[in-house]
Amino acid sequence: MKLIHKFLAEIDARWKPAGGGPIRLKIIGSAALMLQADYERGTKDGDVLEADEITPAVREQLLALAGPKAALFQKYRMYVEIVTRAIMFLPQKPVFRPVPGLALSNFSVEVLDLTDVVVSKLKRLNQNDISDIEAMAQMRLLHHARLVERFEAAVDFHSTSAYAEDFPKCIANLNRIERDYLRVPESAIELPDWMQ
Numbered sequence: 001m002k003l004i005h006k007f008l009a010e011i012d013a014r015w016k017p018a019g020g021g022p023i024r025l026k027i028i029g030s031a032a033l034m035l036q037a038d039y040e041r042g043t044k045d046g047d048v049l050e051a052d053e054i055t056p057a058v059r060e061q062l063l064a065l066a067g068p069k070a071a072l073f074q075k076y077r078m079y080v081e082i083v084t085r086a087i088m089f090l091p092q093k094p095v096f097r098p099v100p101g102l103a104l105s106n107f108s109v110e111v112l113d114l115t116d117v118v119v120s121k122l123k124r125l126n127q128n129d130i131s132d133i134e135a136m137a138q139m140r141l142l143h144h145a146r147l148v149e150r151f152e153a154a155v156d157f158h159s160t161s162a163y164a165e166d167f168p169k170c171i172a173n174l175n176r177i178e179r180d181y182l183r184v185p186e187s188a189i190e191l192p193d194w195m196q
Contacts, residue, residue: 004034005102007076011066012104018061022108023053026096028088028120030132031078032111035099039135041128054082089123089163089170090116091153114141118177119150123166125173137181144184147174155189167191 033039054062059082066072066080073079085094095113102109112120114136121129136142151174155167168191175186 002034002040003076004031004040004078007066007072007078008102008104008107008109010072010076011062011080012106014065015106016061017106018057022104022106023058024108024110025053026110026112028083028112028117030117030128032117033114033132033136035102035109035111036097036114037136037139037141039132039139041131041135088120089154089158089166090120091150092157115143115146115150118142118147119154122151122170122173122177123163125176133177134181137177142182144178144182147177147182148187148189151187152189155191 027035030041034041062080063082064070068079068081070079088094090112094116096110097113099109099111118133118136121133133142151170155170158164158167167189171189171191174189178184178186
């Protein structure tokens with residue numbers, strides 16, 4: 001069993017339900033990659049995307065159990081970080097998938113689609129992001145046409161937001177992934193009219 005499965009199972013086992021059905025957790029970042037591919041690497045967080053189900057009470061208990069100062073971090077060297085979708089570079093409708101074989105009593109876990117995870121990393125693209133993307137490319141799980149399609153959808157969605165200022169950097173990062181890891185020609189991505 002992967003470490004991340006054990007981490008989620010222990011959160012589930014320690015959870016004190018507050019009524020209602022299972023809480024849907026939408027997981028992003030490298031944790032999402034580890035939950036949908038034969039891949040593991042050290043990570044400092046689990047990156048749970050904030051959703052309607054994460055009420056203040058759920059957020060408080062989740063961070064108390066599995067946040068950066070919780071005992072589970074000392075045990076697993078990973079923690080839950082709750083982020084809002086608004087700060088992420090993603091298409092308007094990100095694709096989330098259920099995690100097969102992950103049977104939890106208190107949570108229903110969905111992971112951000114592998115390609116959308118890669119798109120979300122193209123704004124920052126630090127060394128860990130590059131390691132994640134390189135691994136997906138080496139396992140032949142990252143498909144070029146789909147990557148470009150989802151990247152263009154993210155550009156379109158964010159074309160009137162503050163993210164637009166970062167588009168040249170995001171495009172350069174996409175081209176780097178295409179050139180260095182997918183070994184395909186770089187895509188020419190059109191910028192919004194007002195940026196040209």
